[in-house]
């Protein structure tokens with residue numbers, strides 16, 4: 001009988017160039033978990049778990065969950081569907097821990113076959129939309145500095161959800177003519193959101209992400225009805241089952257591996273969203289190129305890309321997919337195609 005895979009984990013200490021602040025707070029230091037699965041022939045598959053306290057995860061819960069999942073590692077890394085089902089059945093939620101394992105299995109399979117994951121999926125990397133680059137909450141002076149630093153990126157994503165939103169938008173619009181998209185990260189009430197719609201229009205904003213708290217679906221529908229721009233659900237949409245209730249309430253959904261827990265689930269979300277005529281966005285957390293690259297492999301299937309998590313870091317421990325100049329560039333090595341820096 002084939003030997004089961006073995007797992008090793010390592011904590012990565014990541015630091016952003018600037019404190020990364022959104023409507024519910026922020027910081028400069030982030031801990032993610034690097035997961036390595038090894039087969040008997042010495043092939044390794046890598047993945048990254050990016051815990052988010054908003055979804056109830058920390059580096060500690062990820063490590064505890066990984067210990068549990070390690071008891072159900074497959075002997076055959078190609079047995080992905082059944083293995084992922086078993087992991088979810090043994091310990092639900094913990095999406096970022098499962099996303100790391102899912103990434104590592106896909107990486108391992110690609111390496112065993114000697115093909116990049118995007119090729120295994122039949123995708124053309126040239127079809128990937130350009131990525132946005134995020135400007136987090138800050139003082140007007142520092143926002144101006146960040147806009148200058150983001151000179152190479154053609155589309156900016158602006159974090160809002162504060163008392164100073166109009167000032168922030170004006171500061172950015174005065175500093176640049178670029179396309180801007182807005183993410184309120186659940187930070188508005190319905191009344192505030194409705195009041196902001198003409199302001200967004202005045203400043204030429206093209207996409208509005210998650211204006212209201214996750215469960216306010218009727219409110220999201222009201223905003224979508226009034227808005228001239230697409231409204232995208234992020235915190236309201238974790239996995240594919242969240243999509244049907246959002247139909248008619250939003251124009252699109254934002255997929256993140258740390259929310260949905262699996263590359264296979266990400267593909268299911270794309271299929272479900274498309275079946276309902278919704279736009280598809282892919283986003284990220286603050287994470288290294290390891291996690292970003294796993295998501296970058298399905299960017300040819302989406303409309304909106306926001307994969308700047310590693311680009312915001314002072315130092316990225318991996319070399320993988322990049323978004324230089326906003327262009328998503330996938331590595332052409334087998335599997336995820338990553339190497340350690």
Ligand code: MG
Nearest residue numbers: 183209210234
């Ligand atoms: Mg968001």
